[in-house]
Amino acid sequence: MAAHSAVLSMSKIFNPFWGGRFGNTVKVFGTTLTSHRNRSSRNGDNIPPPAKYGGRHTVTLIPGDGIGPDLLNHVREVFRFSCVPVDFEVVHVNSADESEDDINNAIMAIRRNGVALKGNIETIHTMAPSVKSRNNLLRTNLDLYANVMHCQSLPAVQTRHKNIDIMIIRENTEGEYSSLEHESVPGVVECLKIITRTNSLRIADYAFKLAREKGRSRVTAVHKANIMKLGDGLFLQCCREVASGYPDITFDSMIVDNTTMQLVSKPQQFDVMVMPNLYGNVVSNVCAGLVGGPGLVPGANYGLNYAVFETATRNTGKSIAGKNIANPTAMLLAGCMMLDHLKLYDYATMIRNAILSTMNETRLHTADIGGQGTTSEVVQSIMRNIQSKGPLISER
């Protein structure tokens, strides 16, 4: 509690300074631009400084399966082209392997470097149930408790809804994803959904802090407490407790079925949403679909000491792997979020602007947003945009 109040009082000191200076530089993609700068300065004594030797950062790269390897190669290409001072330590995780050595190596590498960029690792359904989801193992071992996804309507993308600007904060480690199941009686499976007070308070606190930093006025908790009274009731109670400490932010709650229906008819009413794991999964996918699809939205997983960046909807994309039609936008934007986290803001802004200019050219849209461009064409165009802005670049 003392640490909690110490952090809060520090936030009062730092917030006006940072908020005033950088508040008006938030552009279309300036998502966690202000937030993580504030976070690291505020929790400066908690998060270790980024690993930076000789001015270059080392970041763990986990290619994953499906379209992951291709897209991450493109990210590396763009970074190399823009002379971004980041070196990637590549760790392969074989999803067909039953042993957990690969994923443990990856986790070790992330502990070492503090930051990672990953593609989705496939969970093969035909393997034994004792083989846990590798992505899940990574998130729980590193205690990446907050999954943040910022869904914004992009001007150049054709969607049915406009003016969407929703931040989704999803509890990332407990809830329905505890992988605790047992079959006491043959034919009857019990699956445990765990909700704890500490984790719920933690995620609610994160949500309100983020809302305050970004100048958001409303936080909505999504739950199903009319049925799961103890579980989601606890979550809701924790959110209300935390909300009482943020009188400038309106707090309300909505049941998950009503939320999804409202999202489909009137998504403009939502501002910041906080929720447990499974509802977060569904709601974030609905929002991703509303703004244009899984190829456009990046996602970030934050813990106290580590941060892992990936596409928001965590698609493996097996059916389009190796065909050069995947949309690289989500992965590239995830790379930009990573650069923000490493405090390399200029590089992040440069690449983001290049991506936005490329998006404006509809003939360069990939198949998932209704165009006919290929992945490599899009990446080439982004690199051309970077080149035309004039900073130092390496030879192509």
Added chain:
Amino acid sequence: MTARSVQSLSGALKLLFNNRLTMPPPARYGGRHTVTLIPGDGIGPELSKHVCELFRFCCVPVDFEVVNVDSTKDSEDDINNAIMAIRRNGVALKGNIETNHNLPPSYKSRNNLLRTTLDLYANVMHCQSLPGVRSRQTNIDIIIIRENTEGEYSSLEHENVPGVVECLKIITRTKSLRIADYAFKTARAQGRRRVTAVHKANIMKLADGLFLDCCKEVASGYPEITFDSMIVDNTTMQLVSRPQQFDVMVMPNLYGNVVSNVCAGLVGGPGLVPGANYGTDYAVFETGTRNTGKSIANSNTANPTAMLLASCLLLDHLKLHAYASMLRRAILCTITETRLHTADLGGHGSTSEVVRSIMNAVQSTGPRTLGI
């Protein structure tokens, strides 16, 4: 009712007769049916009144036995009375009964109690785009079959250690086989070609894995119907971008809740879609998305369409098909006249205006009616 005569019937009728082969015949004395009516809370009572009004106007041979359930009371007597009444009559029409969050957790959701006690294992919701309703997506025609009694709605929770709550999600083989069987029978009866199972078996390997296995087993007995499966997050994203790809969907309880609400939102909102809960012996009809509508109660702005279409489903279940089609035609006729939309569809009509217009539509087609 021989198998051959069943085959020769069309669409919804086939579905009904397949159910009716195992269900007891409807209670019918002197040619009139008795149906339990549970008004519920919020907009339930006023919409139930409109249903009664309309039925009386059209001389439908149905008598309603009204059972009120008080949601503020702690005792379970009210809901037990309602359940007894439904056991007696076999069929019911209900509004949603509110679950007050401030009551202690030992107070179970009344709607849930009703569904589990009567073992209404299948919730069927048919989402169709209506021509007169403005929506962002068109040509949607999805049947959602949702397991109604187990899954996350088991209300089994405990707090072994203070601050740590465990909620149990139960998936059983028998119920999964039963719902999958129901889904495939419905698909066959309605001439549908594809059934999609929605799950999250990559994370909940045992539970949703069992559900998926049961669906696959049942699918092998229906070779003319394509079976595929999709993870729930991908499903919701696809629903938002391309809902026309879905045909029949079967899923456990919680995903069913979310997916049916998304689909209801896609076709125009909670005021348009009726829902039905079927068990082996009983059937209960209500609005598809089970909204209480507290904020618009008694303001004459609620959309009566969902409840009225639910009552048409009720009439079909009671084999009063002529009345059902007549009412349905009148309701759809009113919706396609755009100026008679209620507020939730973007119009300015009131509930009573819509009901009046439906009565006019019924009268103009010529059957015997009472005076307006």
